Each structure stands twice: as C-alpha cells, then as structure tokens.
Amino acid sequence: xxxxxxxxxxxxxxxxxxxxxxxxxxxxxxxxxxxxxxxxxxxxxxxxxxxxxxxxxxxxxxxxxxxxxxxxxxxxxxxxxxxxxxxxxxxxxxxxxxxxxxxxxxxxxxxxxxxxxxxxxxxxxxxxxxxxxxxxxxxxxxxxxxxxxxxxxxxxxxxxxxxxxxxxxxxxxxxxxxxxxxxxxxxxxxxxxxxxxxxxxxxxxxxxxxxxxxxxxxxxxxxxxxxxxxxxxxxxxxxxxxxxxxxxxxxxxxxxxxxxxxxxxxxxxxxx
Numbered sequence: 001x002x003x004x005x006x007x008x009x010x011x012x013x014x015x016x017x018x019x020x021x022x023x024x025x026x027x028x029x030x031x032x033x034x035x036x037x038x039x040x041x042x043x044x045x046x047x048x049x050x051x052x053x054x055x056x057x058x059x060x061x062x063x064x065x066x067x068x069x070x071x072x073x074x075x076x077x078x079x080x081x082x083x084x085x086x087x088x089x090x091x092x093x094x095x096x097x098x099x100x101x102x103x104x105x106x107x108x109x110x111x112x113x114x115x116x117x118x119x120x121x122x123x124x125x126x127x128x129x130x131x132x133x134x135x136x137x138x139x140x141x142x143x144x145x146x147x148x149x150x151x152x153x154x155x156x157x158x159x160x161x162x163x164x165x166x167x168x169x170x171x172x173x174x175x176x177x178x179x180x181x182x183x184x185x186x187x188x189x190x191x192x193x194x195x196x197x198x199x200x201x202x203x204x205x206x207x208x209x210x211x212x213x214x215x216x217x218x219x220x221x222x223x224x225x226x227x228x229x230x231x232x233x234x235x236x237x238x239x240x241x242x243x244x245x246x247x248x249x250x251x252x253x254x255x256x257x258x259x260x261x262x263x264x265x266x267x268x269x270x271x272x
Contacts, residue, residue, distance in 0.1 A: 004263050005060050008036065016161030017269045018188075022260025023055060025075050025233040026169065026192055033160040035065040035128040040168070042233065044080035050233050055263030058082075064089040066125055068132075069096040070153045070168030071139065073206075075233065077103050086113070095125070095132070095155075098148035119150050120179075122158075131158040135179065137170035139206060140196075156183055162270045165189040165223075169208055169230065171196070172217065180221060187270050189223045192230035195239045205237040211247035219252040225268065226257040 004021060011019050013033050021029040026040045038061070043054040058081045067085065069077040077100050086092055086107065094104070095115045104114055117123055117134035124131050136142045137152035144150050154168040165186035170176075193214045196207025208230055209217070218226045226248075231238045241259070248255055260266060 003060070004056055004265075005063070007265070009063055011265075011267075013160065014269065016272045017267065018160060018162045018164065020164075020188075020227075020260070020266045020268065021055075022262055022264045022266075024050075024052065024262040026070070026166075026190070026229045028166070028190065028227075028229075028260070030157065030159075030164065032128070032130055032162075035125065035130060036063050037066045037068060037130070037157075038064050038085070039068040039155070039166055040070055040076040041067065041081050041085070042075045042078045043085075044078055046074050046078050046080045047234060049236065051235050052233070052262055057084075059084040059088050061085045062088045064092040065128065067092055067094050068155055068166075069094060069100060070137065070155070070166070071097060071151060072100045072103055073169070076169065079103055079106055083107055093126075095134075097134075097151060097153050099145070099151045101148070116149070117153075119153070129159065132156070133158075133183065135183075137168040138173040138176070139169040139208070140171055142173055156186065158184060161272055162268060163187050167191050169206070171209060172213055177217070177220060185222065187224045188227060188268060189218070189221065189225075190227040190229050191217070193228045193239075193244055194231040194237055195243075200237060203236070205234075207237065211239070211244045212251065214244070215247040215251035215255070218248070218255050218257070224256065224270075226255060227266075228257055228259045232259065232262075 019031040133156040135154040136150040139152040192208035
C-alpha cells in the first residue's frame with residue numbers, strides 16, 4: 001500500500017490552488033491553504049467486494065480537520081473508517097446531514113464535533129478560510145424532512161481562490177440546473193457517473209448520473225474540469241469507462257475530465 005500521509009502533509013499549497021487526492025468511489029481528500037478535508041471517505045472493507053485496497057489506513061490519518069459526509073450510505077458514511085480516523089484526528093469535525101444521526105450516535109460523537117449545515121446557506125468552516133454551501137441532491141428524490149432537513153447533500157467549496165463542486169450521489173431533478181447556475185461557477189466538479197438501471201436496483205444497487213447526463217451538464221455549466229466518481233470501487237455497480245468517454249466526445253469534446261485513481265494526486269491551479 002502506498003502511504004500518502006506524508007505526501008498530503010508536506011505538499012505546499014500555492015495561492016489559487018487546491019490539492020486533491022482520490023480515495024475511490026466518491027471519496028477525495030482536499031488540502032487548501034489552511035486545512036485538510038476528507039469527503040465521503042470509505043477506507044475499510046465494509047464493502048467486502050471492493051475492487052482495490054484502501055489507499056490510506058484511517059488510523060494513520062492524524063491531520064484531518066474536517067470530514068464531510070454527503071449521506072448515510074455506507075460507502076459515504078463509513079463508521080469503520082470514521083471511528084479510527086476521528087480517534088487519530090481528535091481535532092476533526094464531521095459535516096453532514098441530520099439523517100446521519102444514528103451513525104453519529106453509534107460513533108458517540110460529541111455535539112461540538114458535528115456540524116449540520118442548512119442547504120443554500122453558506123458557512124465558513126471554523127478556523128479555516130473555506131466557505132462551504134450545502135446543496136440538495138437527489139438519490140433518487142430530493143428527500144426532505146422538517147426536522148432532519150435534506151437527506152442527500154452535495155457541497156460547494158470556495159477556498160483559496162478555487163471553487164469545487166462535490167455533487168454527492170445524485171441524479172438531475174427539477175430545479176437542479178437552475179440552482180447550480182445561480183451559484184458561483186465551479187472550477188472543478190466531481191460527479192457520480194455510474195448510470196442506473198432496473199436490474200441493479202433490484203439488487204439494491206442505486207445508481208446515479210448516466211454518462212450523457214454528466215456530459216451535457218458539464219457542457220451547460222462550463223466547468224473547467226470534471227472529476228468522474230462512483231465508478232470504480234464496487235464492480236457490480238459500475239459502467240464501462242468507454243461509455244463515459246463517448247458521451248464527453250459527443251457532447252463536449254473540449255471538456256477536460258478525468259477519473260482519479262486511489263491515491264492519485266491532482267494539483268489544480270485556477271487561472272485568475
């Protein structure tokens with residue numbers, strides 16, 4: 001296993017830049033000018049059929065400042081990852097939806113270590129310069145409860161001169177594109193592109209965006225870079241990468257896009 005802990009800690013962050021490491025599925029690490037965030041990390045064998053080993057062991061993560069979890073599914077809120085990670089990083093706080101309260105109670109997290117953002121209300125993560133806006137997602141519906149808020153979330157991060165949109169698990173829904181167009185345009189968008197179909201759903205394998213939905217959305221939003229996620233860790237819930245390549249070639253051939261391998265670094269510098 002490649003140990004990337006020191007790589008994360010030692011890499012310098014220039015103005016107008018972010019360092020992003022892939023973790024597989026929708027998991028990424030984002031290092032900005034003054035903090036390190038883990039988003040939807042699944043670094044255990046809670047998914048027994050995972051296609052590759054975790055690129056980092058959660059008990060070795062002593063540098064996490066925040067862990068963002070978009071919803072309660074185990075590949076996004078993995079208690080077997082969060083328990084050792086949060087023990088090794090006692091300074092870290094969790095940002096998530098109130099629908100994850102059973103998991104939070106299972107972890108016995110104190111209230112001062114959890115932040116429940118209200119969608120479309122920007123906050124600055126304490127002790128950082130990272131501005132976070134939670135956005136409603138739909139997996140498959142934008143489910144809402146008066147007490148718990150939205151069940152599925154995405155996150156818009158405005159940080160160190162870069163805007164990153166992390167879609168979480170979602171499909172397109174009425175008002176979604178209009179919502180995105182009213183927000184600051186993202187430089188980078190991470191999208192879940194593993195499609196969906198009836199037969200997978202019968203096996204309780206919930207999908208996300210079809211390739212043509214992702215490519216046409218990228219064309220409409222004019223993002224600088226698309227990161228393709230949710231199409232690697234669980235072989236039974238993936239689609240051929242060639243389908244994604246063909247969709248981007250047809251709809252937006254000049255669009256930059258890539259899939260981060262587990263442990264791979266993307267160092268992004270915005271043109272300002």
